[in-house]
Amino acid sequence: MAAAVFRRAEGSSVTRFFQSSWFHSSPAPQQSGSPQRFFAPADGVMLPTGSFKDRVAFITGGGTGLGRAMTTTLSMLGAQCVIASRKLDVLQQTANEISSQTGNQVYAVQCDVRDPQAVSHCVDQMETMTGLPDVIINNAAGNFVCPSERLSPNGWKSITDIVLNGTAYITLELGKRLIKKQKGASFLAITTIYAESGSGFVVPSASAKAGVEALYKSLAAEWGRYGHRFNIIQPGPIRTKGAFSRLDPTGAFEKSMITRIPTGRLGTPEEIANLAAYISSDYATWMSGAVIRFDGGEYVSMAGEFNELKKVTPDQWDVMEAMIRSTKGS
Ligand SMILES: CCCCC/C=C\C/C=C\C/C=C\C=C\C(=O)SCCNC(=O)CCNC(=O)[C@H](O)C(C)(C)COP(=O)(O)OP(=O)(O)OC[C@H]1O[C@@H](n2cnc3c(N)ncnc32)[C@H](O)[C@@H]1OP(=O)(O)O
Numbered sequence: 001m002a003a004a005v006f007r008r009a010e011g012s013s014v015t016r017f018f019q020s021s022w023f024h025s026s027p028a029p030q031q032s033g034s035p036q037r038f039f040a041p042a043d044g045v046m047l048p049t050g051s052f053k054d055r056v057a058f059i060t061g062g063g064t065g066l067g068r069a070m071t072t073t074l075s076m077l078g079a080q081c082v083i084a085s086r087k088l089d090v091l092q093q094t095a096n097e098i099s100s101q102t103g104n105q106v107y108a109v110q111c112d113v114r115d116p117q118a119v120s121h122c123v124d125q126m127e128t129m130t131g132l133p134d135v136i137i138n139n140a141a142g143n144f145v146c147p148s149e150r151l152s153p154n155g156w157k158s159i160t161d162i163v164l165n166g167t168a169y170i171t172l173e174l175g176k177r178l179i180k181k182q183k184g185a186s187f188l189a190i191t192t193i194y195a196e197s198g199s200g201f202v203v204p205s206a207s208a209k210a211g212v213e214a215l216y217k218s219l220a221a222e223w224g225r226y227g228h229r230f231n232i233i234q235p236g237p238i239r240t241k242g243a244f245s246r247l248d249p250t251g252a253f254e255k256s257m258i259t260r261i262p263t264g265r266l267g268t269p270e271e272i273a274n275l276a277a278y279i280s281s282d283y284a285t286w287m288s289g290a291v292i293r294f295d296g297g298e299y300v301s302m303a304g305e306f307n308e309l310k311k312v313t314p315d316q317w318d319v320m321e322a323m324i325r326s327t328k329g330s
């Protein structure tokens, strides 16, 4: 078999060999099955019970998706939580459900993070209800896929106002008040893997998330002296209604997305909630300025030029190795 394939490839350049339909029609070798079976997500809360007792956590966008999962975990660990976003009915329902599940109070505050006055009013309300927070999670975001030539100025503004300006307004408002009260805190921002690489079709989100990362790394350096830590999680794809309805509205891309993730599956909200809780906890007081990619390996898998060679079968490797070994000179 290897000899036959070698004859077919013989005489052609390596480039033509890779471009040949023979290579491209080859399925990925299936010897090991789906990698997913090695990487089942663990259920349950990771930190010890009571890790956030007597602590207050403030989570933007805490009513849905990943924000809701992080709020649930912190609440299970004993925190009083305050969740904030635009839709008060959604927040209120989430707050009630989590409070009755965990027995710890979750407060809902309406706040459009694009409006600095609304942010200031939200923090006033929080101060009255719970006092200033020990944990701040900037999770609220807006996004949609769109060719950039179809973007209006307001489309750009809408996303960058939520993601970059919203995070800055929340962080500055809380930071200044915490500094005044000489209270330390952990700030966490949820960005995305393409904050680092950039990405077509989500250009306002990529630009704004990159700005958030610069903001948090800068403040990690500047505000350690006030007892403030700043860290970043870059999640890969995790199914939420908010993200998938705007980024893969037809569902056409999910399958190909999973094939490029070396661990063979999407992340789960509970996994990111455990990571966020650890970063925000007293077990991580030496962590500041960290950027943690949490994506099942998707980023490196897309970045490595030769990673497509996963498709090469052992027989094809025999051919390629023979060709490479037969090369003499430069
Ligand atoms: C290869 C494919 C891979 C598939 C990937 C699948 C899964 C995901 C994997 C990874 C995800 C990685 C990162 C994820 C990052 C995220 O942030 S996900 C979170 C998403 N959640 C949300 O967006 C929730 C909040 N969003 C919203 O409320 C709205 O979507 C919006 C952001 C638009 C804000 O709402 P609102 O303030 O009501 O704005 P408007 O509706 O008035 O719109 C403002 C302007 O924007 C224009 N616009 C809106 N939608 C589009 C669109 N689809 N295309 C083009 N333009 C749009 C709108 O027209 C307004 O502009 P004009 O006034 O008309 O000029």
Ligand SMILES: NC(=O)C1=CN([C@@H]2O[C@H](COP(=O)(O)OP(=O)(O)OC[C@H]3O[C@@H](n4cnc5c(N)ncnc54)[C@H](OP(=O)(O)O)[C@@H]3O)[C@@H](O)[C@H]2O)C=CC1
Pocket: 060, 061, 062, 063, 064, 065, 066, 067, 084, 085, 086, 087, 088, 090, 111, 112, 113, 114, 138, 139, 140, 141, 142, 162, 166, 190, 191, 192, 193, 234, 235, 236, 237, 238, 239, 240, 241, 242, 243, 244
């Ligand atoms: N799910 C995924 O695959 C990934 C998600 N992420 C990031 O994770 C975070 C959570 O996303 P996810 O849970 O998936 O999506 P959701 O859409 O569920 O969460 C976004 C939240 O932001 C809130 N929000 C939006 N605009 C505003 C605003 N102007 N003011 C206040 N709150 C606002 C929304 O609430 P409301 O509408 O009530 O205002 C909503 O609760 C985001 O930062 C996202 O970028 C990153 C990479 C991958």
